[in-house]
Amino acid sequence: MPGSRSRRTRLSALRPASFGARPTGERLARIRRSPQFVAGQFRNPVQTRQLLDGSALPMARTQLSREGRLRRAPVGRIPVVSPTAELAVPPASGLRLTWLGHSTVLAEIDGRRVLFDPVWGERCSPFTWAGPKRMHPMPVELAELDPVDAVVISHDHYDHLDMPTIQALIRTGAVFVVPLGVGADLEFWGVPAERITELDWHEATRVGDLTLTATPAQHFCGRGLRGPQHTLWASWVVAGPGHRIFHSGDTGYFPGFAEIGAAHGPFDATMIQIGAYSEFWPDIHMDPAEGVRSHLDLQGGAPTGVLLPIHWGTFNLAPHPWAEPAEWTLSAGRKAGVTTVHPRPGEPFEPAEPPAGYPWWRAIAVPPVHGWPAWPPVAPPAVEADLAADR
Numbered sequence: 064m065p066g067s068r069s070r071r072t073r074l075s076a077l078r079p080a081s082f083g084a085r086p087t088g089e090r091l092a093r094i095r096r097s098p099q100f101v102a103g104q105f106r107n108p109v110q111t112r113q114l115l116d117g118s119a120l121p122m123a124r125t126q127l128s129r130e131g132r133l134r135r136a137p138v139g140r141i142p143v144v145s146p147t148a149e150l151a152v153p154p155a156s157g158l159r160l161t162w163l164g165h166s167t168v169l170a171e172i173d174g175r176r177v178l179f180d181p182v183w184g185e186r187c188s189p190f191t192w193a194g195p196k197r198m199h200p201m202p203v204e205l206a207e208l209d210p211v212d213a214v215v216i217s218h219d220h221y222d223h224l225d226m227p228t229i230q231a232l233i234r235t236g237a238v239f240v241v242p243l244g245v246g247a248d249l250e251f252w253g254v255p256a257e258r259i260t261e262l263d264w265h266e267a268t269r270v271g272d273l274t275l276t277a278t279p280a281q282h283f284c285g286r287g288l289r290g291p292q293h294t295l296w297a298s299w300v301v302a303g304p305g306h307r308i309f310h311s312g313d314t315g316y317f318p319g320f321a322e323i324g325a326a327h328g329p330f331d332a333t334m335i336q337i338g339a340y341s342e343f344w345p346d347i348h349m350d351p352a353e354g355v356r357s358h359l360d361l362q363g364g365a366p367t368g369v370l371l372p373i374h375w376g377t378f379n380l381a382p383h384p385w386a387e388p389a390e391w392t393l394s395a396g397r398k399a400g401v402t403t404v405h406p407r408p409g410e411p412f413e414p415a416e417p418p419a420g421y422p423w424w425r426a427i428a429v430p431p432v433h434g435w436p437a438w439p440p441v442a443p444p445a446v447e448a449d450l451a452a453d454r
Contacts, residue, residue: 083226090261094244094293105244107317135384143409147203150411158305163181165375166334166373175303178211178215180310181229195379215241216239218280218297233254239258242296244293263295264279264297273301274300276300276302281316282315298314307327307331308334309328311354315349316357324363333357333368337374338388343382369403370401375389386428404418
């Protein structure tokens with residue numbers, strides 16, 4: 064009816080471009096053929112709860128408590144490191160990782176540069192004036208970052224898929240490798256269709272000498288007012304002639320990690336989501352102990368390779384204290400014999416020679432009731448000087 068079309072046109076005009084676009088045509092047909100697409104939407108292999116029943120009121124009380132608010136943000140500036148000079152020189156070992164905050168990681172692997180879940184936006188939100196705001200600046204301006212070969216997206220949530228960042232990366236000539244359905248957003252934002260590769264779980268593509276494989280994750284999607292789960296979520300394996308790495312995206316703990324490790328591991332480094340967990344949504348995000356367990360699963364049960372904790376310290380997305388994910392991962396890793404690396408945002412490192420860990424976050428976090436555990440009694444002088452300058 065004419066009136067209905069007019070209303071739809073008005074609503075479309077009010078719809079932010081950052082909401083993205085719905086998959087249509089052959090893209091939608093391919094989605095419907097996916098083994099993960101059941102009864103009109105993507106599903107995890109097992110039933111997964113996004114939020115526990117009856118948890119809304121307790122969750123609100125926790126979020127609004129005075130003590131909780133004090134602990135969910137740093138009490139000083141988070142120290143960031145400009146990686147520009149170090150990134151100008153190729154990694155000696157052939158593999159270098161630079162955590163830029165949250166889940167954004169630049170991986171230099173066997174002569175190629177892969178950028179995971181790039182978010183340079185000030186807020187992880189469809190709006191510039193509302194939503195979780197970043198707690199530290201990006202260590203490097205996007206315009207100053209040397210071109211990358213591939214941009215890899217784990218899923219379509221705003222803290223992993225940022226429209227302005229994607230549009231800025233078009234100029235680099237990179238290819239975009241994404242889960243099924245996410246290509247609709249990228250095309251809508253101006254990414255040429257020939258530079259987008261969409262993969263289902265267990266599918267792979269090549270970028271030079273690298274093989275990029277979409278692997279399962281236990282999560283969900285959601286952007287704008289789409290309704291059903293019409294875009295897939297994934298973890299990622301990147302394998303080159305000399306090295307292998309894994310990026311978890313967002314996920315709950317599930318048996319699939321061992322299967323991924325058996326098929327694609329072991330890994331020189333894993334980038335594991337260990338933040339934004341809660342008792343109110345236990346199925347879709349891992350806590351640090353589960354993150355360490357997933358690393359062991361991926362390595363066939365052996366404490367080999369290094370674990371880089373991601374998805375913490377940048378956006379306030381859960382009730383836990385902001386620094387708790389790093390502290391808990393440090394403790395869980397030591398108990399399990401797993402080497403965890405805790406760089407400041409922007410601080411590159413090579414997994415072949417992982418740097419000595421130092422809990423830099425303690426200087427700017429409200430300490431727990433019983434104080435911090437002993438670790439090491441004296442900070443490395445250079446780190447201590449940097450922290451003092453940032454207080």
